Amino acid sequence: MRRLKYWQAISEGLVQCMEKDASIFIAGGGVDDPRGIFGTTLEAHKRFGAERVFDIPNCENAFTGVALGSAAVGKRPVVVHARNDFMFLAADQLINLAAKWKYMFGGRTSVPVLFRGIVGRGWGQGATHSQSTHSMFAHFPGLYVATPAFPDDAKGLIVTALRGHTPVILLENRACYELEGDVPEEMVPVQFGKARVLREGRDITIVGASLMAYEALRASDILRECGVSAEVLDPRSIRPLDRETIVASVRKTGRLVVADTSWSLYGFAAEVAALAAEEAWDYLKAPVRRVTPLDCPAPVSKVLEEAFHPSPSTIAQACLSVVKAEAALEKSVGDVQERFRGPY
Amino acid sequence: MRRLKYWQAISEGLVQCMEKDASIFIAGGGVDDPRGIFGTTLEAHKRFGAERVFDIPNCENAFTGVALGSAAVGKRPVVVHARNDFMFLAADQLINLAAKWKYMFGGRTSVPVLFRGIVGRGWGQGATHSQSTHSMFAHFPGLYVATPAFPDDAKGLIVTALRGHTPVILLENRACYELEGDVPEEMVPVQFGKARVLREGRDITIVGASLMAYEALRASDILRECGVSAEVLDPRSIRPLDRETIVASVRKTGRLVVADTSWSLYGFAAEVAALAAEEAWDYLKAPVRRVTPLDCPAPVSKVLEEAFHPSPSTIAQACLSVVKAEAALEKSVGDVQERFRGPY
Amino acid sequence: MTTVSNDQLVAMLRAMMRIRCSEESLAKRYPEGEMRTPTHFSIGQEAMAVGVCAALKQDDVIYSGHRCHAHYLAQGGSLLGMVGELYGREIGCARGRGGSVHLNSPEVGVMASAAIMGETIAVAVGSAMAFAMDRSPRVAVTFFGDGCVEEGIFHESLNFAVVKKLPVLFVCENNFYSVNSPLRLRQPPDLAIHTRATSYGLPAQQVDGNDVVAVYEAATTAVHHLRAGNGPYFLEGLTYRWREHVGPLFDTDQGVRSQRELDFWMEQCPIKRASARAQASGACTELDLRRWWKEFGQEIDAVVEQVRNSPFPKPENILDGTY
Amino acid sequence: MTTVSNDQLVAMLRAMMRIRCSEESLAKRYPEGEMRTPTHFSIGQEAMAVGVCAALKQDDVIYSGHRCHAHYLAQGGSLLGMVGELYGREIGCARGRGGSVHLNSPEVGVMASAAIMGETIAVAVGSAMAFAMDRSPRVAVTFFGDGCVEEGIFHESLNFAVVKKLPVLFVCENNFYSVNSPLRLRQPPDLAIHTRATSYGLPAQQVDGNDVVAVYEAATTAVHHLRAGNGPYFLEGLTYRWREHVGPLFDTDQGVRSQRELDFWMEQCPIKRASARAQASGACTELDLRRWWKEFGQEIDAVVEQVRNSPFPKPENILDGTY
């Protein structure tokens, strides 16, 4: 299998879907510009031209409605937000309309729009350009919310989204963009609601969403050196959420650490911890721990930014505290971000 | 102490604060109309006139910014949304600006706006007029989010909000509006982040947010008849959240049911269940249970609406299943809504 | 001056009468407490819905807001589906899930109505965009109130439609109120709403919204413009709602709208005016009118009867349609 | 024709030179990688900031967006605070929490700059409302780009300001691009931005945004209008950014903006034009100019030096300021 970078896998997924389905188009600020959303829309633009890959004025809320209205009469739009933080402006259309459309209009019609939002971590992007909105959107029934960390999942989830009937919010972490992985050339759909076991283990379960799936895997490397065998799960989609796989793993290991790029309170980490309290309470050998951004807006200064985000080291540390291994973690592992210097 | 209805307590709190502080004003669609937001702004309008209680055009997003900008130069706005669902349109200003203002501008300035949003349950208000948005807003650091269920708390939280330095989202459930309670005549502030123990008990802890605090109390009556002693907690504010009181109670009873008006996934119920998994995992004698609206948009038809919302009966039922009392609950207790027929 | 035939006039008149008769009947029954859904009656505003929809073809699409009964019926939505929805029955057009504010009937092009102001303005633009991409002659119409003009999405939508030259007709039913807020306190005084549209460079026109023929003619011009690929069009109709904002009652005792104002507008009743015109041109007689009122009265009675005998949704199916 | 004194002209010229010199110096250092914050340089657009702020008093307030350096400095924000912020130091005006896009200095009326388009347009209206409620003569100014005009909040804000007659000056810096999207593809062609404002009934004017005197004069007229209680005012200035949208480089090799276009606008450099005018009117000499460039060069060098020797925020204080 070829190895592709995350952004290449996204690009390939989009292009292949567009080849098969003429109703698909891509729209959003900058999708047709020389940078093509970190390269993800360049090939589609080259291949399908301005009719199917086009720039829009700055109107997040209206354009969300535009996408829904085109979907209502048969199109399959892909809407791109260069930063997922801009989607707050479209929250009404996303939550009050897209999520509820099928249900409140009696189940006969649906609006299968794929909304891509990029989490812009790195280089001090600060309070309004590096949040992760997945927990917020996943609170509301009617949407699918996916957080792929790996290239093949990114491609596979796009394929599924562009064949389904549900509005999908796909959150891509920019820090994943340069990561490489095996990606099937064909269009292999990845189901929503099916977690991926990234590594099997005995002592503790780490569930990591989005970039934190990758970081959890790196944490498990550290843990292995410390003699701890961690099972690492990537939910891939957080709505629907694969409760079964998570619960089975926690029941097996008896310990749980949840790592996430969104805040702890009322977030993904809370949900997974709650699952343990509901379904694995009598299997727990230790307290559950959440490893998330600190409870403040994202700061800019490098020293603060480093303290703000979870890293493999902080995940591993949390795991060690849970398994009560005595040795404090000496080694600190920098995050994947380190080399990023733009373009933003 | 006098007994006041919930809406009267809100009205009194606002009026008393406005008397003391000339910088306070109230604005929002309909605050000056004959209905005065279920009566809550009538007295203030009568007392302080159109200069300090005024209607606005339909512009949820801009007006949120307007309120912030007036607060930045010394005003203390109270912004009213007749339905909290309209606040999605203001999500950008609320989450990207209000919540982050103090932090991202270096801590020197703050924008203490009180945002009142009403959860419009009852009479088939449906998908976009009866959601509870508290879990969503409470995910984001920088805001306070309060969900008073009782008249004195509604008043006391308003008093605190209008003296503090933090933007506050106060969510009021319309179903609480006609409920009566003792309310001190004076301005007795209720602290954010301090839960209220509504009833002490031994066998199980029920934590209920917003209307569900009241319903949990009614559930505990039923449970008492079944021989189950329930401790009932009302968090009152869900950001900050009083972890200590909740954890102490769960450690004491060993059992937890969380009831909420917002959805289960990534919501208040998840957060409280997560607390148990983190801080009381080794005290749990039974699985934690969440009692929340079903995982679909709010339906309209009465039969569906009844099935959709949690009620004292469903809360009690969940508690019984947790304490494993054999007797299935026979009695079903209608919700407080039953007599509501508008005005909406 | 008028271009409509007697047949067309009668058809529009009858459409308005049917809407009025149905809504009046529902308003009368509303206090019985069986329609448990906040209901915004269109009574008094029927000419806009009927005049515009008469200018459309079956495969065009329309969108509406909270006050959607007239639009839904004018475009051919089934009365049974509407009444069923108000009574919360499975037979309702939204299977009892949506309520009065979410009427839809995709079979006849009533794509969606939504309770949040301004939402469907953008959505209609999106359908128009799809039509333009397909080089189809179909057009999209969005009905909204004067209050929605204040929402940012209205402007974002206008701008987008103009920039992309989309076949969408913006229809503003200016009834001078947003709930209890009068227009003059919400928008720049002395600047008619349609002039707001002009600043985006699209043709915009104000019309007597209680004159169904004038509405029809303006809409026909507009739809020609759209089908010719000339981009969007804006129509503002001046009209008035007779009842309270939401619910079946009159509200002139509330201190906001005066009885004098209401009387003035009831005098301008679109049905009264169309009836007079039809009789004057010999399109119908007084007797016809009486016959039609009776016909529609019987229809709505029968439909209500049918609906009340039809089943509620099953609670166990509550999740149906979420995904 | 001009009403500015030589002293005023020199003051404005020097203000522009100081901004330019500081930004050029920062742009040069940017690739060193020590300023870890996405930075939108104002280079080429200094006249709008300086001309408008010169018409304000100390207790007036201004708001800006992502491209805020020039506004912050023109209104009197400290250079140290700005450079400190770019270098992520505790000494930064936002204590290293905000970055380049969140410059503020409430002491001198720079209330807030924000990275999300359009946000501060509404916020400025709010400050103006507070001033009006207090019957204070203070005014609020909001600077924003042509791209923000497409956002709904722009319209909601205009409408509100007009309806409430608030003392707010809307200043649109039209540099013809939103990132890489040219204006003509985003807004109705052939309709100047300020005409969009006219449709709300507020006075709106287009000005040569690279002529600091013209900007100053228009702003002075506008501010008089505001202080007299006549409601809001709209100013559109045509200008151009020289560098890439974000970052220190030029981007004419990227295939979006042509070198010819850039050359044209560099010819229209606001500082060059003001320098020529000042020399022509005898307000300064070539030698003065050279002296000033040197002065500002030394100032920024010293500030950068000071900042680089100043401490970073302490990680243990990371939560400070959340509440």
Ligand SMILES: Cc1ncc(C[n+]2csc(CCOP(=O)(O)OP(=O)(O)O)c2C)c(N)n1
């Ligand atoms: C975004 C939003 N804000 C507020 C409301 C509450 N609301 C419902 S209808 C209405 C007035 C609408 O006025 P208009 O658009 O003129 O329509 P009309 O009712 O007059 O037909 C308001 C404020 C809403 N539904 N959505």
Ligand SMILES: Cc1ncc(C[n+]2csc(CCOP(=O)(O)OP(=O)(O)O)c2C)c(N)n1
């Ligand atoms: C709501 C929102 N959408 C998109 C962006 C991304 N973005 C940052 S600056 C910018 C262009 C702004 O153009 P303009 O307002 O003309 O200002 P200029 O950069 O030209 O000074 C865009 C699209 C954003 N920051 N906020």
Ligand SMILES: [Mg+2]
């Ligand atoms: Mg109206």
Ligand SMILES: [Mg+2]
């Ligand atoms: Mg620009």
